[in-house]
Amino acid sequence: MASPSCPALSFLSSSPSSSSSSSSSSSSFFGHVLRSSRLQSSQARCFLALRSQPRKPTSRSPPERRQRPPPRPSSPPKSPEEVKKRHWRVGEFPGASEGSLGSPRATPIKNLKKKLEKKEEAKAWVPTVTEFLSEKIQKKDWQGALEAFSMLRDQPFYTPREGTYVKLLTLLGRSGQAAEAQALFDDMLEEGLPPSATLFTSLLSAHARAGDLDKALAVLNEMKSHPPACHPDAHAFSAVLRGAAAASRFDIVDQLCIDMAARGVPATPATRNAVLSGYAAAGRLDDVERHLAAMLEAGEVDSWTMNIVLGLAANGGHISVMERWYERFRGAGVEPETRTFNVLIAAYAARGMWDKMAAVLEHMRRSGFTWTTATYNNVIEALGRAGEGRHMEWAWEQMRAEGMRPDVRTFCGLIEGYGRAGLFHKVVEVVEMVGRTGAPLTVRFFNAVIGACARAGDLAEMERVFQRMKRAGLKPDEDTFSVMGRAYAQEGMSDKIYELEQERLHGGLEPTQPDPPGLSP
Template sequence: MPPPRLLRPGLGVLGRADVGVSSAAGRTPLKNVKKRLDARADAKAWACTVTEALADSINSKNWREALQVFEMLKEQPFYHPKEGTYMKLIVLLGRSGQAAQAHQLFDEMLQQGCQPTPELYTALIGAYCRSGLLDESLQLLTNMKASPLCQPDVYTYSTIIKACVDATRFDLVEAMYKDMAERSISPNTVTQNIVLSGYGKAGLLDDMERVLSDMLDSTTCKPDVWTMNIILSLFGNRGQVEAMEKWYEKFRSYGIEPETRTLNILIGAYGKKRMYDKMSAVMEYMRKLAFPWTTATYNNVIEAFAEVGDAKNMEHTFNQMRSEGMKPDTKTFCCLINGFSKAGFFHKVVGMVKLAERLGVPTDTSFHNAILGACAKADDLMEMERVFMHMKHKQCDPDAMTYSILVEAYRKEGMTDKIYALHQENPTLVPTDLVMV
């Protein structure tokens, strides 16, 4: 009798796997594992796709879409948002004027167990500052100072100081400086440039000079090319060319080299004073040192000729601008419309409006104001009113200049009823004294 054959468990006589219930049971777990692996791979692929969509929404500054995608991601058990994601969203919401939404997201982050940082607090403060909500910003600053791990730094104070400057709350600027000094936080060049620009725009020249002197004497926040541009722009806009030139040389003596914007400021200032020789000299200097002529360069030259109604030179400059491949912007067309209007070439005004439309140039309030001014100058009140209606239809908000053009045009024709109607429409921008004159 032959000895029994030893069989490996699960194998038949031929060494093949036994067919039956046990083998089916052996295959089922493998299928489930494969399904789970496939599902996990699909989930990872989905997560990558949606995460990319979130990044795209943030980069395109679409805050509504970004929040929707973020909510989708948070519903997934494998997704845990990090501090960096919250930071990007809070910054986006702040730049989009959605301070309340930014604060809601900040609170949600804390509830999720993420620890706040000085950077996150500063981003939230920035959101309120951009919306002009200073009281809320100052309350958050107080909260930061009470948190040992979230103490404010120079960037926090610079953010609040900029909002104070924008609101012309220079009393708060001085309070922030005092607060910084008590905490041994020194302002940096960016902080000082913000304040310098604010004092200059407000006409507080003594305060501006004090800040500038502090910068010149400082070892930690020396003036830079931005400082130079602020000062030159201030004196240039005020028509104080000699002071502008003096400061230009002074900054050069400190080793600060001009950039394209610096030279554009000089061109603009010389153009407004009709100092065409100096304007041309700066442009030649730019060519010599390989500084590019930008759209702003051409705009300054076009504006200079437009101010005096020199249509020939203005048009020549515009043609040169286009031949060099430089793209005209809204300001370019505003200057062209004003210049042709002053020269009495109203058919060319129409041509410029059509060209701007064809090139897809954004048509903002200043653009409509230029057209309104041209219509008023041509005594074409019917077209002026049509442009005004079109402006409102496009939800392009009229400003003080808009109403000033309309009121002057109606007053010239003795149309007091039309002026009264404008006052009824916007009593803030058309005060009673304009109606009664």
């Protein structure tokens, strides 16, 4: 059963008075703000929890004054005997006499620095081929890594090693270069290096990541024909299972599960979570229930499993099912994490359940859970949907004060919130900030700007943003055409609606992908 410190969802029924650990000045100030606004008491609890989140000291605070050290006592005057006596003959360089107490003149620091720089330049370090290859692999530059490996193979001291090929195959697989991985594997066989289970697993992982399940299964079957040392293990089966679950090929998933049971290969929790995530993405709730019941009986559930199941229920709008599964996971001894609370906050905020959202925020603060970028994104989006641009801006300022790095979702939430609140000058500031930070421009970002322009009635700027979106190589989705169509309909511009519909039919559409609640980086 759940521990008494966090008994399942009991914190959802907590009263506002339980969060009295915040400072009195902050509470009184924010209470005055809430009394002068149009927010309800349930929304006020949410903002009070936000206000009571402790701030980190900023770099703009005035520095502390340093006390000046007391002056050193002056040395007594030297006697005439202690004064340096310098003498030399005609044609000799000046020098100190034997009786002189002075030390030779020190070399200036500036000259020493120049000498050190010259020495460093003279001893310029040139990386070797192996170091150059390691650097390219670390930077995930697969093209540079292949060029460096080609140079390494031309060296007279080159010897094929399994570790080098494993790193290269893994890099090519994560970069989506399955064909290059297969060609590298064939070159390895020509060099006479015997394959191993690790090399085969790296190769089939590359094919599975690329979505080529047929080749991944062919490599898996080839492993079975080799000696027992090359037989597929849990990692090899997991790689193919993840690819099959992501592609919704559940026939392959069931076949591989039967094969694993016949060979006595145990499934890892990561493998089960991957399969569970595939069932959840495909909306196969019965399979999710069956798979999850088996995991609960085997005691192989963790916080990742809980996040997958809660996210599935939240995306479907089943709040009661989400709360029931939360209690069941807590009863099984699974401890929630920050990502878990982000899923709950996003689900409650999307449906305007301010009481429960405020209770989760207060529970996170009392339990010592740090608010992440995803937490602030959920709060900013919730305040934006409520039309509270002023409070949303306060949350944004606190996020920056705590050193949280904003992402594209943060900027989209700010633009949408300012657009709903009618603060269009703030929209311009956010767009300029995105340009300065160099954040990646996505379809959702352009949709948010287009929606703000449509609310402001600036259709000329809306069209310019739409053209810039296409020049950036991004494909408009259903939300783009829907927002622009409504803006043209309000102005009675039937010709623009016709042109937009023709572009929608002939230009193709990019399907709209909603963000999973609370699962952003």
